[in-house]
Amino acid sequence: MRKRQAGILLPVFSLPGPYGMGSLGSFAYQFIDALAQANQSIWQILPLCPPGYGGSPYSSQSAQAGNPLFIDLDNLMKRGWIEASQLQGLDWEAQSPYIDYEAVSQSKHQALRYAYATFCTHVSRDSFEQFRASNPWVRDYALFLALSHEFKHKPWQEWPKELSHREPQALARVTADLREEIEFHEFCQWVFETQWNELHDYATGKGIKILGDIPIYVSLDSADTWANPQLFQLGSDFYPEKVAGVPPDGFSATGQIWGNPLYDWPAHQRSDFSWWKERIGRQLQRVDILRIDHFRGLESYFAIPADATSAVAGTWEPGPGIDFFTALEKQLGTLPLVLEDLGYLTPAVEDLRNATGQPGIQLIQFAFDSREPADYWPHEIPKNSVVYTGTHDNDTLQGWFASLAPEDQELARIYCGASHTAIEDMPQCFIARAMTSVADTCIIPAADYLGLDSSARINTPGQMQGNWGWRLSQSDWNAYPWDEIAQLTAISGRAPGTHHTQH
Template identity: 40%
Template sequence: MGERENEKRLSGVLLHVTSLPSYGGVGDFGPAAYAFVDFLVTAKQRLWQVLPLSPTGYGNSPYSALSAFAGNPLLISLERLVDDGWLTAERIAGLAGHEGAADFERAKMEKLPLIEEAAKNFLEHAPEDAKGRFQRFIQNNSSWLADYAMFIVLRRRFDYACWNEWPEEFAYRHEAAIAAVLKDHAYELAIEEVVQFFFDEQWHALRAYCAEHGIRILGDVAIFVSFDSADVWRHPEVFELNEKRNPIRVSGVPPDYFSETGQRWGNPLYRWQYMQERGFDWWVARVRRSLVLYDMIRLDHFRGFDAYWSIPAEEETAVKGVWVKAPGHELFGRLKDVFGELPFIAEDLGLITPEVDELREHFGMPGMRVLQFGFSDRGSHLHLPQNFIPNTVVYTGTHDNNTTLGWWREDASELERKNLQTYLEPILHEGEVVWAMIRAAERSVANICIVPMQDVLHLGSEARMNTPAAADGNWTWRYRLDALHSDFSAQLAVLMEMTDRDGYVSPERERIEIVSAAPESASSI
């Protein structure tokens, strides 16, 4: 029958898994996640957007990952490990609780050893059916799993130094050194593989629960990867590295209104021509893994697939970078050949050229609009609903923005406040701005509307998830255990009905669609 017209109008909530009030100090795939899905269902939401689920490196940022393929062990639920019999309830007593900011360091000290203990119990006592699932997991992920496990074991052995600081035989993956690790650290390697198996089983159980309740998962794929990652260590040929395997050029964005020196992100750049000659096999593998994890994928920094800012690695700022053309058409053409229709959303914020728009439109990807950006001047009006087209994803704000209430209180200029009230409604009490923005986004023609959970809960800047360029204090927000009040879900549910984002099909429309989709009768041939 194909997708009904009403199925295109979706609404969802942006909430990273670590922001759940889970037991153990960091949000995970445990009971709080299932309670959140139940809240989404009651609120008639049909999307859950998460940030990258990768194991984090610098600053606990989901965008600073140790692997583009692996899952973050901290997202594994200890309660579910107890339910599955790999730990006893007594072993997980006394850990960080459900309340307060995410405590990554405490979770690493207390939670990770328990997850590894559960992995040991699995290796020693797993029944045959569980062993069979584990072996299938290993086979299905053979392109990355063993290398990631070895990377983690070696990283621990060398006191968490960056891989290019390891002894040369390990940094350069000499055959004898790798063989010795496989022999001498086999049990440690197996533990890391079981940890990834736990992640996979728990995530897919949660995703199945979402599917049963009509919730799709919108994931996130960062365009670049971290230098200190299993990806660069295992595939140095894919990146712009010199003979000492240091970056030649790195990623960033040029100077602009917000920063006179630009932003130097520091990720190694791809050797795109080499990738293209190999049929973009690394990207094919990455997207294949992402499609196992998610129903839809947001491509971070989409403009970099058309052209990217290339900065000499020795430069401390982004000033002396240059734009370099990327083979975006060839890449997405290859991905379409392999996977068919691409369920991608393009993060096309910032300085976007006609070439970037053409690339996105050629492959039918929706772009993004953010209401908070729409009130500064006439040039910002592309972020206001009158300029939307249906193939758009609208946000009140993103994980990089302040919350809507925090923006209104602290960041919005007097002109922005005046323009917002002209466009929406007079704001007599500051809390009114949140629902005014949510209603504007949901009423728009954009097929997809995403609201950060902080806006659903009417929270201020104390709940901000990330402040770009801030050295610390990011990624730690969690909502309170008692925050999912029925008033919030009821307000959203009514709004979904009025904006036709709840998936409703009238009986008459259902009958017409069924008849129109039926094959022609033999008498009409």
């Protein structure tokens, strides 16, 4: 029998803090403490990889790297690697309620260069060298960033031919020429990994599991496509003829063109999925449970002509199916996964999910929204699933309920027995429905416990700007309803150590 458990979804970047965005610093440790005290078992985060355009962690330049923007600078000051005076002249846009990625990125990298200078002259290299030796991917990633900087951030397809084609002599030459820049990026990855491991160990000690996230795709301009072009559907010029996306759905009437390169699945199968084994094995060293983004793309994926202006022109192509999971489990053992099975589902997708035995995702919002042709009634949620009020791609409960048609609002009120409940109090009703459902796991986005409106939305799919920037304010942090969360978790049989048998 699976244990009933509960958790909270809060991206690392949404934590408070003095440097413009959340980090692996003191607020992350305080959040873990609060989760443990509130009977929670899980902290769900978004992907830890470096963000792509607009701050998106779902189109990264590396499938393996950690986000250096998450590095805790106060920790580096305590180590004596940075002086407080060096940080005072940097622009963090710290008073803004949303993340200014350009300002934070420039300032964070300048601070890390100060730390690297100290490291080069005053710090033992043993741990750093061990990290480099045990993470061969980091050399390609660091070289990629160094070359990207050298060529003023042109995509790698437009670099000199001997470098885009990775001719060994040319790579040896630039590796020597750019040695210091390469080592700086390796240093950043080592610092991130060190701090993350310390935080993860702390969470484990508090009984909190980290639920991580693995984007199904990488960016076209990434270290992965440059180092392994044979694993992607790329032409002789290394550009794709078709790109990733999704057909029209509840989020967009014309679908979404993501633009990511598609995998050459036969090539992955010929290598027995070695790239994926390394990728997922690495992520499972970082986290306890792993959400597989866009799981349905492993059954079949949507391929859109690269020059299309709308996703309507796309077609479904076969994915690797159960062979993918069989190969991974053969090497990595039983996989602690959550399958993001939202979107356009078919019986074949559901059959694949069932064949893996892994839990899928259920959304409370979709049950009451006539814009969604889906069936997510709380009383019909399967036990082997993870129920959410909404995910990072949905509006907050408050914003969503306010946007519903009056007849949908009325239906939800009747279902929840909340006919006289004010709109601002409705999120509590939906949270209670999720927590008391039979789903083994319940995850609530942090903003929903506060009843925040659409200004706290993390991402709007299909919208290119204004995403990935929401942060908990200091006042929201101070007002967080931890006691009520602890009570609801205990009442619904999800507190650690409680086991309510399902009849």
